[in-house]
Amino acid sequence: MIEQARIEELRQKLNQYNYEYYVKDQPTVPDSTYDQLLRELTDLETQHPELITADSPTQRVGAAPLDAFEKVTHDLPMLSLGNVFDETEIREWVARIERSLGRATTYVAELKFDGLAISLKYEEGRLVRGATRGDGTVGENITQNLRTIKALPLRLRQNETVEVRGEAYMPKQSFERLNEDRAAREEALFANPRNAAAGSLRQLDSSITASRNLSVFVYGVGVNTLSARSHSEAMLQLAELGLPTNNEMQTCETVEEILAYIQHWTRERSNLPYEIDGIVLKVDRYDDQEELGFTAKSPRFATAYKFAAEEVMTTVEEVDFSV
């Protein structure tokens, strides 16, 4: 069967790209190419559900953690997000949510920070563990490296026990300075701030991470130990605890408000001091989120609108994990 051969070919390619991106922090194709191939595979698997396998890239999150780091099993899996690419798909996504719930609901639109997903565990207000997403179930313990990020409080303002999720990223200015320094030393350049952030955080020597000027935006909770009944309420509580949240999030009652937010940030994204690669849409109320549930790889109550590609591939640093 021609489809089966194409499915195999796509899986092989995507697995290779995943390895280069998640394990080596060194992609060889632009994200738009990856996204297109993944979409083609998803469509073929939808037409032929009997050919779906548990190890297909459509069913798996990220990649297995590096052996160089201690492993961390997440209390609640860290998933990926589904993607929407245009207005029609956004309208379809909203319509699907409202059909499932049987009524309209409130959404939150947020910037999609282009960095590395992290989990931060605070016990009685103290930062006790920081980890990468890894394959969604098991990540890498990078607590020492995350402790070097100045934006992250080592102690919360209250003695709360909470696991939060966020994105570690490299501001544009730090990225430009880093690549200028590397060019001056005739070292290979990082392809983009995302790869620079990922490479910087997965260093065995924390002093290298400390020198890279990373930052963090916290965008949600893992297991909800707060009193919040919605995502927007939880975000206010996290900000009050002293965590670095982003001010640009907006609640939207209609699809038109969602589209206006997307249009605004498509125009304005180049003026931000950090990179974003899209907009994340989330159903606000936790009880609605619970009702909508999850697929194998992502929540049904959230999705990511991806901006059209701008990326140009350049040579990237070989990160030496054996240091």
Ligand code: NAD
């Ligand atoms: P994703 O990046 O599409 O979405 C999930 C991630 O978004 C989360 O893990 C989180 O880290 C991040 N995020 C940023 N802001 C957020 C916010 N406000 N709220 C919630 N989450 C937020 O999915 P993914 O599984 O991390 O990565 C897949 C993407 O990575 C692909 O779409 C592709 O663009 C890229 N990729 C590229 C290659 C390549 O070879 N170029 C290979 C693999 C993956």
